[in-house]
Amino acid sequence: MLLNVPSLEQKLTAELSCKDFSRILIDQPYEYKSIFLHRIQPDQNNARFFPAVIVPDQLAYQIATRRLSKSQLIERLDCQDKVVIGKSCILNCFHKSSFEWKKANINITSIIELAANISVSELIQVPTIYPLDSNSYQLLTGHRRFFAMIYANGIDGAAHFKVYSQKPSLPRTKQFQENASREDLPQYGKLLAFQEAIIELETLSAMRQRTEGKGLTVREMASLLGISMGAFDNYSVLTRYPAVLKAYQNGNSVPFTTIKKIVLTEERRIRKKTGQTLLNVEHKRTINKRIHDTLNNIKSPVTVEKKKRYRLGTLESPELMKFILTENLLALDSGIDWNDLDWEHPKAVNEAFEHVVNYIKEQKIR
Structure with missing residues (x-):
C-alpha cells in the first residue's frame, strides 16, 4: 500500500501556519550525537552523491585481501557502474576508461585522503543527518566525509554527527x-x-x-542560502544554460567567473544583433549552442557572404559606349526612379542598367 507523501507545498503550509517564513530555516532543532554508521543511509538524490554499494566489514576484508575477484564481486552485489566501499576497501566498478570511471577515481582518491585524516584527527565540520521511521538516519550533508568514515572505520564503527530532530x-x-x-x-x-x-x-x-x-x-x-548577492548572481547566470552544467559535469574546471563572462558576452551579442532586451526561447537556444561550442573548443562555421556582382553587359557599338561614358544616365527620361532604386540589390541595379541601355539604343542612337 502506497503512503500519501505530503508535497513540499503541503509541508510548507503547515510550517508557515506555525511560524514566520524567515524562521523556517533557523528553527531547526539539532544536537550532536555519536551514531553507528550502519544506521545511516546516503541520499541518492543529493547532488554530491555518487552511486555506491556499502558492504559489511567482513566482506570488505575479503575484497581488500583479494579473496574475491572483481567479476565475482559484480555478480554477487550487482554493482556494475557503482563504487564498492567498506572498511579499508574501495573499488571502482565502472567500465574502465569510461568518463564515469575517471570521475569515480577522482572521488576515490579524495575519499582515501580524507579517511587518512579522519583516522588521526577529528572532523572540524561533521556530516548532518535526520531520523527516518525505520530507526535509521538519512544523510543530509557530508557524503564524501561519510564515505571516508566508512573507509576508515567500517559500518560497525561509530562517528559524531549533527542530528536534526526531523527532516528540515x-x-x-x-x-x-x-x-x-x-x-x-x-x-x-x-x-x-x-x-x-x-x-x-x-x-x-x-x-x-x-x-x-x-x-x-x-x-x-x-x-x-547563506551567500552574498554577488555569489547569488554568479550562480544564477551559470545555471541559465544547460551547456554550462554539462561542461562542469564532464570535468571542466574553468573558474566560475570565466564562464560567467562567456555567458554574459553571448547574451550581449544576441541582444545587440536582435535589438531586443528580453531573450526568447530561440535566442537562448542559440546562446546555449555557442556556449557549448566555446567550452568544447568547437569553432562555429564561418559564413562567407556572397559577393555582390553588378553586371554592365556587352556593348555592340563604339557610339553606345561613348554615350554611356560621357552622358549622365541618371538624368535621362528613361522611366527609372533612381532615388527609389535599391542599390544594394545587384539584380535590381543590373535590370535598371539593361533598361537604360535599351532606352539609349532606341531613343538616342539610331
Whole structure:
C-alpha cells in the first residue's frame, strides 16, 4: 500500500501556519550525537552523491585481501557502474576508461585522503543527518566525509554527527546553505545544488505571495542560502544554460567567473544583433549552442557572404559606349526612379542598367 507523501507545498503550509517564513530555516532543532554508521543511509538524490554499494566489514576484508575477484564481486552485489566501499576497501566498478570511471577515481582518491585524516584527527565540520521511521538516519550533508568514515572505520564503527530532530522543511536549501562556504566541493555539484535549492525557495516564495501578498526578494533568497548577492548572481547566470552544467559535469574546471563572462558576452551579442532586451526561447537556444561550442573548443562555421556582382553587359557599338561614358544616365527620361532604386540589390541595379541601355539604343542612337 502506497503512503500519501505530503508535497513540499503541503509541508510548507503547515510550517508557515506555525511560524514566520524567515524562521523556517533557523528553527531547526539539532544536537550532536555519536551514531553507528550502519544506521545511516546516503541520499541518492543529493547532488554530491555518487552511486555506491556499502558492504559489511567482513566482506570488505575479503575484497581488500583479494579473496574475491572483481567479476565475482559484480555478480554477487550487482554493482556494475557503482563504487564498492567498506572498511579499508574501495573499488571502482565502472567500465574502465569510461568518463564515469575517471570521475569515480577522482572521488576515490579524495575519499582515501580524507579517511587518512579522519583516522588521526577529528572532523572540524561533521556530516548532518535526520531520523527516518525505520530507526535509521538519512544523510543530509557530508557524503564524501561519510564515505571516508566508512573507509576508515567500517559500518560497525561509530562517528559524531549533527542530528536534526526531523527532516528540515527545505532540505535542498539546507544542504546548499551548509556547504556554501566549502571550497573543496566539485563545481558541478555546487551548481546542481543551487538549482535544487532555488526550486524550494521559489515554492516558498509563491506560498508567501499567496498568504502575505509578497514573494521573496532576490536579497532574501540569497540570505536564506547563506551567500552574498554577488555569489547569488554568479550562480544564477551559470545555471541559465544547460551547456554550462554539462561542461562542469564532464570535468571542466574553468573558474566560475570565466564562464560567467562567456555567458554574459553571448547574451550581449544576441541582444545587440536582435535589438531586443528580453531573450526568447530561440535566442537562448542559440546562446546555449555557442556556449557549448566555446567550452568544447568547437569553432562555429564561418559564413562567407556572397559577393555582390553588378553586371554592365556587352556593348555592340563604339557610339553606345561613348554615350554611356560621357552622358549622365541618371538624368535621362528613361522611366527609372533612381532615388527609389535599391542599390544594394545587384539584380535590381543590373535590370535598371539593361533598361537604360535599351532606352539609349532606341531613343538616342539610331
